[in-house]
Amino acid sequence: MSLLSIKELIMKLFISYARVDKAYCMEIVELLNDHDVWFDSRLHVGTNWWHEILKKVDWCEGFVYLLSPDSVQSSYCQREYEMAKNMGRAIFPVLVRECTMPNHLTEMHYVDISKGVTIESVKSLLASIHHAELSQPHHKQAREKANNTTIDPLEAFTGGMTALQKGLFDDAVFLLKLAKANGYKSPFINIDEVLEEAERYLKSQMEHVERERNYKHIVELIRTPITEKIGWEAFANFRAQYPDYDPENLSKDSKGRILPKPSGGFTLPLLEWCSVPEGKADISDPQKKGRKQTVTVPAFSMSKYLVTNAQFQMFIDDPKGYHNRAWWQFDPNAYASYLRHPFPREIKYDGAERPRTRVTWYEAMAFCQWLSDKLGCPITLYNYAQWVRAYSGDDKRIYPWGNTFDKTRCNTRESQIRIPTVVTRYTNGVSPFGIYDMMGNVWKWSSDISEDTNQAGIHKQIIRGGSFTSPVERADPHFSYDLDPNTFHISIGFRLVKPD
Known part of the structure; x- marks a missing residue:
């Protein structure tokens, strides 16, 4: 083959991706190193950003679209795709993380690397590009010129804030940079x-995606006989950095082989547990107001994170979940509450890893009933003694992280964030047992019952922990409110406990 022929088979490729998927993008770039590949780092956004993007779309011959939950909702990824399609560029969809496929792509062949890069997936992608190379004309005329686009800074700012509320952080950063x-x-x-x-x-979010991506690669190594040993060595290193992340339960296999997954195995995203050993807790004495009593708290496990939007959505989407009468039988008033309002309320703040709010106490308990059945062990809400024990530990600290308040370690009114934060954010604010958001973010429903009742004579339920709207004093482990169990609010969520 002549040098000219070889050059003609080198394709100019534009990679469109959400910034949270940067690691996947770099992986694809490495796979396509025989081609002329361009991607936008999105680190610097100027006034002529769209002009530059259009020039590169006009320059390219193939458009590689990395599909993920973030990219299919990204306004700029959608605009890039529409431009490439209108210019007649060859489109190569690549699924990097599982997501709902957009309608306009459902009929197209796509390469799936969501469970790891395989020989078959690489062959499929390269074959698609090679076929497009052979079928394209050697000299392509630009179908559309890249004209300057005027950006309204107020519109960009509003769009950025809307994206932030929806949990589309990549879009939010991009649009806010445009506004600035x-x-x-x-x-x-x-x-x-x-x-x-x-x-x-x-x-x-990027750190979470990168952790998930590396874990998937390790699982593939372990499941391949010739690389199994390498995989276990990699898992040991991974485990040292992420001791609590093991959705496939690799660490349970003492023989060094993956145990078969139980049929009907069930997992929730970000459902991780922190063990709290038996110990003492100083709680308010109900008989002597203003005085404390020391109680022994049996060992238990508390969910590392608050219950998230994604977790609660699985309860809603399960055909045997939210609408199953069985989960509402724990209290005679619970099913009556369900019948009065048989559908969950819309969330105010989108984002899979934000805490689920606007749930009643009855809904939180119904979720616990459902999850207990799924996991085969009793799941419920914490009680007062468990809360103090998990919050203060053995050294009776004032705050989960120590004895000095630091607004960068929690989401209370002092932090001035004004919306719930993702549950994985405050790595520097965890309790002595590694539990997140013990102080602030959102209030947490408990299993404790108040002596007070509502107008119907139903006992109220206790919330603790403070929220993004409350001052730090109200996040004290001994501070609480009692509320009608039918109450729901944008600042109230819940977390889980189970026996050890």
């Missing part, structure tokens, strides 16, 4: 602070 680059000004809002907050969310 195009001169957004407000006498009341410091856009740099807003952008910094969005960047924090995005960084946390």
Whole structure:
């Protein structure tokens, strides 16, 4: 083959991706190193950003679209895709993380690397590109010119805030950078602070995606006989950095082989447990107000994170979940509450890893009943003694992390974030047992019953832990409110416990 023929078989490729999937993007770039590949780092957004993007879409011959839950909802990824399609570029969808496929892509062949890069998936992608190389004309004329696009900074800022509320942190950062680059000004809002907050969310999300990606690769190594030993060595290193992340339960296999998954095995995303050993807790004495009593708290496990939007959505989506009468039989008033409002309320703050709010106490308990059945062990809400024990540990600390308040370790009114944060955010604010959000973010329903009742004579339920709207004093482990169990609010969620 002549040098000219070889050059003609090198394709100019544009990779479109959500920034949270940067690691997947780099992996694809390595696989396509025989081609001329371009991707936008999105680190610097200027006033002529769309002009540059259009120039590169016009330059390319193939458009590689990395599909994930974030990219299919990303406004800029969608715009890039529409432009490439309108210009007649060859489209190569690559599924990097499981997501609902957009309608416009359901009929197209796509390469699936969501469970790891395999020989078959690499062959499929390269074959698709090679076929497009052979069928394309050697000299392509630009079908559309890249014209300058005027950016309204207020519109970009509003779009960024909307994306932030929906949990689309990649879009949020991008649009906020656009607003700043195009001169957004407000006498009341410091856009740099807003952008910094969005960047924090995005960084946390990227770390989670990268952890998940590396874990999947390790599982594939272990499941392949010739690389099994390498896989177990990699898992040991992975385990040292992420001791609590093991959705496939690899650590349970003492013989060094993956145990067969039980039929009908069930997992919830981010459902991890922190063991709290038996110990003492100083709690308020109900008989002597203002005085404490020391009680012994039996060993238990508390969920590492608050119950998330994604977890509760699985309860809703399960045909035998939210609408199953069996889960509402724990209290005669629970099913009556369900019948009065048989559908869950819409969430205020989107994002799979944000805490689920706007749930009643009855809904939280119904979720526990459902999850108990799924996992085969009793799951419920914490009680007062468990809360104090998990919060303060053996050294009776004032705050979960120590004895000095630090607003960067929690989400209370002092933090001035004003919305619930992702449950994985505060790595520097965990309790002595590694539990997140013991202080702030959202209030947590408990299993404790108040002596007070509502107008119907139904006992109220206790919430603790404070929220993003409350001052730090109300996040004290001994502070609580009693509420009608039918109450729901954007600042109230829940977390789980189980016996050890």
